[in-house]
Amino acid sequence: MKDIRVARRYAAALFGVARRDDILDSVAHDLTLISRFVAEVPYLRAVLMQPLVSDARKNKVVDDAFGDRVTATSLNFLKLLIRKRREDLIDECVREFRLLVSQHYNVVEATLYSAIPLTDEQSEGLARSLERMTGKTVLLEKALDPDIIGGVIIRLGDTVIDGSVRGRLQRLEQQLLGAQSLGGIG
CATH class of the missing domain: 1.10.520.20 (N-terminal domain of the delta subunit of the F1F0-ATP synthase)
Structure with missing residues (x-):
């Protein structure tokens, strides 16, 4: 630090x-x-x-x-x-x-991870949405990550927006484990 x-x-x-x-x-x-x-x-x-x-x-x-x-x-x-x-x-x-x-230039860099290549229209649409959300110009870098199965993960500075299938499965697993530990499933 x-x-x-x-x-x-x-x-x-x-x-x-x-x-x-x-x-x-x-x-x-x-x-x-x-x-x-x-x-x-x-x-x-x-x-x-x-x-x-x-x-x-x-x-x-x-x-x-x-x-x-x-x-x-x-x-x-x-x-x-x-x-x-x-x-x-x-x-x-x-x-x-x-x-x-x-x-200084009111720009933010973001990385878009997807399991398959996205079209330019899809990438531009996501960039516009991020620009509306942040109020800044977004420079979007694309990266492939087949491990996410489907959907996308966006890293925007310190913020991660996980819309991937892998992320959803992990959250579902945590919910099920939480319910099981509370005696709700079993």
């Missing part, structure tokens, strides 16, 4: 600078690129996360990897995390920064 608070402070500071300099979208794009590279390039991740590697070496690796790909603000932010020995917070900082950008 403490690390999330620290990441939130770093992200808020970066957000303030990016907004002041009118480069919010560029920095958001940069952080996505940085996060993806750190996740997908084992050498980069190993160097950044290794406490025995000097800051100078880490900064050199960061310059080589991102120097001509990201804004100076994003590069300096990454170097600040290195200097403060907070490289382990890169992913959390990116997540928190994205949340701040989404709030």
